[in-house]
Amino acid sequence: MGSRHHDHIIEVLVDKHVCLYYVYKRPGVDAFLKKVAEWYKVVIFTASMPEYADPVIDWLDKDRTLISRRYFRQSCTQHENGHFTKDLSIVDQDLSSVVLLDNSAISFALNPENAIPIETWTHDANDEALFELLPFLDALRFTDDVRSKRMFFNVLFVKNSLLKCAGISCTLMVETLNDEARLKQLGYKQQLLRSLDAFANFGVAFSVMSEPTSVMPLIYQGIGAGGTVPTSRHLPTPRFEDDTNRISYRHDAGPQAMLVSWPIISFFSGCVGASMGEIVSSYPTSGGLYYWSASLAGPKWAPFASYMTGYFNFLGLAGINAGTAYAFGQFFVNCFIASESSVVVEGSYATRIITFVAAVASLVISGWLASFGSKAVNLMSKICFWVNVIGVAVIVFWLFIESPTKVPVSQLFSTWNNFTGLPDGWAATVSVLLACLTYSGYDSAAHLAEETANPAIQGPKSILVAIGSTFVTGYVALIFILATIDPTIYQDIYNAGSYGLMAIFVNGVGVNVAIGFNVILLLAGITTVFGLLLTHARMTLRSLVTVPERATWVIVLINILILVPSIFSSPIFTAINSFGVIGTYLAYLFPIFLRVIRNDKFPRGPFNLGSWGVPVGIISVLYLTFSSVALVLPTVYTDPNSYTLADNITLDHDAYVTAYLTNFNWAPVVVVGVYVIAYAFWFISAHKWFTGPPIDSQTIWNRDAMNQRDASESVQSETFVTKSFEDMPAEVKVGTAQEFLVSKDRE
Template identity: 30%
Template structure:
């Protein structure tokens, strides 16, 4: 087959086309000048260094054809080509739609309100009120560090791709391997916890609106929610979430707009409604200084109150994760190198502000502390809603929380399926060739949608015999997310510091200090959430109050680590590049 007169005749010329400097010039002219740039390569003899290094062209299996290059009509496609991938997923989300999905995934409403009762006994109002702001500072540092990397690497692989690209050939495979598995754990646990909480609130809503459902929602003695009924509602919700994700982009867009409305308008409505209907409010000293501990750490184990307050960071940290879904939606977002980082930071900012408003309003509006904290519903905030706004008004607020959790599940499954798609695309999952197939009609990774849905369901089934399932899932999700955040950040500020090329969103000279703050905060949370934290009494440890965070995290480390040592290290090379740049590495590695 003859080459066009415009087609470069030397491999170096082709490599030059995909060099970042060349592509930036392409972006300025879009289609105009594409052929001229191809002509320019005839006289270009030396390829400059890049953050990936000079590719081994002798190992190249596939290059873009001239026709494909000419069809690259968008800046996003060219940037994705620079990272080594062809456009597979459909670009369909605007900045607002992506922000809505990311806000859904973070879901401050479902983070703060279901965990409010837990927070009141893990340090009390003082720990939750101030702990929220302290956590927000560290979360912002992690978000800034990730947003900077996201701007440079706008691909669906997200954190997994970041680790591979930053660590180079030597460490990239193992770094991306563990990043992917921890992120997957965080995603499925986050979805599981959010939807399980939504199921609890929906059943409480049924109980208030339809009193005849009492025998279904509560145990026969009326002392607590019926775990069997909650798990059944949870299963139905997970099925609906899987179906909505199956319907494709239109359904996700609708849920995105609904989520934005529920989380912002609904959140402010809850704040205003509770404050307006509560006649007698708590004092400022109660809200900002009162300490509580029902775990037994101070009374039984002699621990300092400060230690219990550290355990009380759990509800705050649970509410401030999930913003990495912006990265996983990069290949479906227009101008992802700009809108992706924006979605991360807007979500964190909105979550911190709205979350603190929810915490203050609920804490000021606590009535009879002992009565409300001991409610048979198992959700102190729901009891506050009804006591303040009445059955009708309180039921509306309860339903808003249930909807927020349900919408959070939709967004989380969407994001997780995209991350798993990128991982399977690169051979990282069992049966990858089967799982990576995209639906021809919707362009969605439907098989991975249902894998994510099913695993999320399985994680909450211990609720049938455990009283701490929600806090345990929260701890698992926090560790899964934050460890997967910390790995690429750590690599970025250490071995990748000299090769990382900053893009439009960057931190300048503050990158390292902000990155180190995020890494140390992650290490702290990894340790603190392993301890028993049952607010009904953590001692003695039993099957009912056992914190199974160490068990789940340990199982993941053994599984992923064992598979790596025994087999995966021999064949897994991290993200495969479709555009002729198969292996990651730095220029210095290639020259050496």
């Protein structure tokens, strides 16, 4: 046999002559057989004579614990051409649970639906065919009938054309499993009813990024400036002197920056969505980012990776939930401001209380809706989509048609305002924040994967279509709304703070229609909070339930507690709202980063980017890092010269400190604080008991262990093989013919 030394020698008596046969093991044959014997009842069905086959089987199964039965040539049907076929009904009458591994198509001609072909081994020391079959065999034991023609078509296709590609074992596994079987292989039992269709899944992802609760409320920040000037006669006087929603660190560079940054941020968000789609295609669980980080990090780092990802994802979603609910409260209060009601007094404690109560009401209503069964959620998810699409269309086109102002698009793209007191380059960086705040939460499609049919395909599709739809609808909304604003009143729009959008409506269509627009925004706000609660509750799901009702109401309570500081201090609420986006982006970053650096361990699902996976992942990581940094940068300059006493020389310290703290970007304080607390808790206690979610260990990490095939049979894997006795050469390769049967009786 050349340079490689044989693994075993057997003596066979042929016509009263002793023949020596040198036996060679296919790489991984021992470990393969041992692992498969844990999953199945193993039977050897060979066309060889027992005089040879028995000694080989005895050698492979020294303790007689792996092979349950043996069938030899006498059980085969011999044809005139000398070939042998095997009738699997001899092994088991119920063929729905019998699988044959064989390298000869003639051998399984009678039962092709039950056969898994395997390539003949030719002494390749790097052969991994047995390892690549393990994930499939692991998954196959969860199916009702192994004879699925679609399943075996996929097997033959992969075996013939893609077997040598990296990660193909998991591609094979994911493509051939039904949804519940894939979850079982990932370590989970089916917990949620699969009642959501693809459109409902997409509807939630789209609603979470909806323009009524992201783009529209933040337009005043996009066109605003840092200074304070007298309010223009074109605008109703804002009723808030100390507007709780005036996020001063969002003073950026006007329409030009918003319109230029929107497609750029949309492109990079699409890259993130594509990378995320790859991962959800392989790991379609409601745990989403939390589970992905654990599986991609590997057994050693899985607890820490999932712990940090879960921490930031949970708090990020909590911040976004609370921020969206607070936007609902602002819409509610703005109705009173537009009608000049005496109920709302500018800057008053009572006004903040009303805003808070309205926000809490939106959370309670959304929590009640999210607690319904999956079929009701399926319907409401579609309603969410149409409310947002139709609502945006009505507002945008009605406003544009009725508004007396029509600014040319060319002028919008050429209008640059920088009132931040910061350099233009810095202000341009700040200008991307409106788009960044919009493109968050699209991982909701992944968190709803367990309730969606065919999630390995529909999850990625929902994420990418939602991002693409948001780009189109958001850009159209921005252009049409900005075109109705007189450029001479940009500063006044900012001075109106959270009332800025309502001021635009009033100027364009009058008070009554503006209030009607605000009612549409209230409905859209409810749909967004509903979608976020669905996402957040599914992420925290642990018990065997069909609807995570308790988790939903716990999330509602947490969001209410987060909103409480907004009654007393707007900067604290602003910090929480900003951290919501930063936390979400950091949670996105962890699994994508792990997917890039552990590319050789990443299991491709039916949706994958192929050779583009790593480059797109790198772009996503860089973008998420940039955005997270941009969100914590100082974004407005508080000029001390504006806070002097009557002599215009002496600094008014109290006024300056108050303004500085109001303008201060508290997001980095919150981000660093949460990280320090999380890591300290991990170091002190959590590392001792926190294990993270179950990971996909039966597919990828077992393969890693088996690749350490030095000598010890206890660490290696198992398989079997034979050849026709009369054609058998003096060199025998165990694992080549692969005449190996498994039955699902053992589980």
